[in-house]
Amino acid sequence: MKRVYPNQVVPADAAARKLFNGDDLGLTFYTHPPNAEVSVRQFEDFTASRLKLLHAIDRACNSQELRLEAMKEIRPKLAREFRDSGLELGYPETPGKTQSFRIDKLDFQGRDNISHFALRLAFCKNRDAREWFLRQEQRLFVLRFEALSPEARETFVESVGLECTRFQDGDYEMISLKKLQATTPGARIWVEGSRVPQYELNFYVMPFREVPERLISGRRVVLHRGKAFVPASLLKLVITRRFKESLSAALDVAFQGQHVAMIDPRVGGFLRVLQEHGMELVAPRSSSEELSEKLSLGNFEQLLSRSFPPCMRRLVEKQRETKKHLKHAGRLQLRPFLKACGFTFEDSCSWWRKELCRDPTLTSEKFEKSYLYDVEHAYGKKGHLQGQNCCGCPAIIASPGEAAGQVHGCFFKQLEPSALQQQLQRWQVPIATMLEIQRLIKEGKHYQLACIEYFKSQHPSSDGEGVGNSPMDFLRTSCRYHKAQKATSPKDLAEPQAIEG
Ligand code: SF4
Incomplete structure (x- = not known):
């Protein structure tokens, strides 16, 4: 089978269209780093667009739920994201378009290569980030492989050395x-x-x-x-396994060399931000936006019931209700969240000591000996000294199921339908919302959409925009909502609350 390269002459008739039909549409294993000049602005734009696309794919797949085989089910849902990111290339449909195909393909390849290699550097640092990136890139690869003509698929398989x-x-x-x-x-x-x-x-x-x-x-x-x-x-599953092996090895190489990129004054700062927040969505309302209310020991109870996302609220309430301390996965989920909400190191030490010691098997001495280290680690005082960051919803949803005695993960995924219903009733969620949440979970495992519905029920007239990306976005959106409500309430204007951040 013949391959078509961009520097070939582009005929403009029907035969040419047929010829392009065997084109690989820029599909690649990313074996060669980009060697092109782009402005810093373009570098950042390309990378942020790819990250948005990967997050959209992850959301459409409900994190870990959708198998690679079924990827074509979600393709129509992603049409807008593909278009906006500029990371899509199709076969020319008319003779007129065959003329511009060569230019479009070069443009696509540049954008695709640069953004992929930048995200490699940003996501090679820790295991969770690596696995997330690997999974999304495999999904993107499958979507693109499926878009190829049968002839192009065979040519591609041959080009990567698969004996087939x-x-x-x-x-x-x-x-x-x-x-x-x-x-x-x-x-x-x-x-x-x-x-x-x-x-x-x-x-x-x-x-x-x-x-x-x-x-x-x-x-x-x-x-x-x-x-x-x-x-x-x-x-596609055979070739995607090869792609995964190749990318996994490439991430090891990226890890060895990432420090050089991180100290580059042009792109180092941007890549460091991606390393910190890459698991969360790059949305117009950035996750680095200041919280309008900071969590403290004084306002904890109010924010817990008013603004905590259900996944975090459940962890706190369950620990209190059962008087059994949270197991490792639950503590790992909650600790960086409380820190990101505004708890100082001292607040965290005191809160965790008090809450864990509700368990009669735990004493203050045991806390000092076995649990204080984790809090110090979260604040960058121990271990690798970089602290811990709060995970985004996709990572929390992807966390494993709960074994006996464990509490962690996404509230909407972990609970059985009857337990979910009881808990929502306890939190006074209206019946209509409850039914809608049940429908979203039952019909499509749309946990993040269920979270938006929950948010809307607790924040009347809000559209819940930004909710479902990360627990921090939930809290941030809630605090912003309540701040706006306070500002329009004459009573509150007259009597400012003590908890104002
Ligand atoms: S969707 Fe996100 S914020 Fe909502 S409960 Fe699940 S993990 Fe928490």
Whole structure:
């Protein structure tokens, strides 16, 4: 199969369009760092756009829920994000457009490469960030691979060195296309409106070691004498595994060299901000925006019921209710949140001592010995001295399920429907909102949208914009709302509250 490169002459007739149909649309394993000149402003714009797109993909996939195989379900939902980020390239549809395709592709490749390599540097530093970045880049890769024509997919697979040939009926003595169709579970395709399945016509033959283990253990491919016969619909999983391995190794390399980029006066500051806040959404209302009310020991109870996101409120209330101290994952989730809300180191020490010691098995001495270190670590006084940052919603939603005695994760994901209903009733959430929340979770696991509905019910006439990105955004939006309410209330203007931050 012939590949088309940007420096080839661009014909403008139908034959040319057919020729472009085999183009790889800039799909790459990112093996070569960019070597182009861009302004600092462009560098930042490209990178922020990619980060926004990756967050949009993560949200559309409900963090960890959607499998790579089902990515095409979310593609229509992401049309706007792809367009806005400039990280999408399609085949030219008309002869007129074939003329500009070459320029569009060069522009796309520059933007794509620069933004990918910048995010590599920002996300290579710690395990959570790395895993998040790897997952989103794999998803983006699958979406792009699926957008290629069958011809371009084969060319791409060949270009990355995967030993893979298209199966031809008659090439193998004991294996025929009919047999493969009948014995491969993934070879049956249900076309909308049809009651009978159609069969995959294309299979690829490759050494079995190239195939992800789960496809083999799930008997999704046929194995014969060391060869795997993979239906065309699963080819993306094979190539994506390669992509993941390649990117994972590249992140190790990025980690070795990231300090050089971080001290670069032109981009170092921006990359450091991404390292700190990259897991949260780069939204117009940046997460570095000052809180209009800071959390203190004096206003804790008021903010807990009024402005805490449900995931954090539940941790505090559950610990009090059960008189059992939060286990590691719960403390890890809550500690940096309280810090980000405004608790000073002294506030945190005193709050954690008091709350953990509600558990009769914990004494003040035990707190000093076993738990104080974690608080010091969160404030950068111990360990790597960099402190801890509050995670965004995608990371919290992606956290593992709760084992017995544990409390952590996203409120809307962790609770069973009946427990969720009881808790919402206790928090006096109106029935209509409760039903809407249940529907959003049941029909699409839309935890972040459920959180917005909850927010709107507690903040009448608010649209909940910004909620669902991170717990801090929830608190920030709530505090801003209450500040605005106070400002328009004549009574409060006359009698300022003591807790004003
Ligand atoms: S969506 Fe985010 S803020 Fe809301 S409960 Fe879940 S993790 Fe917390």
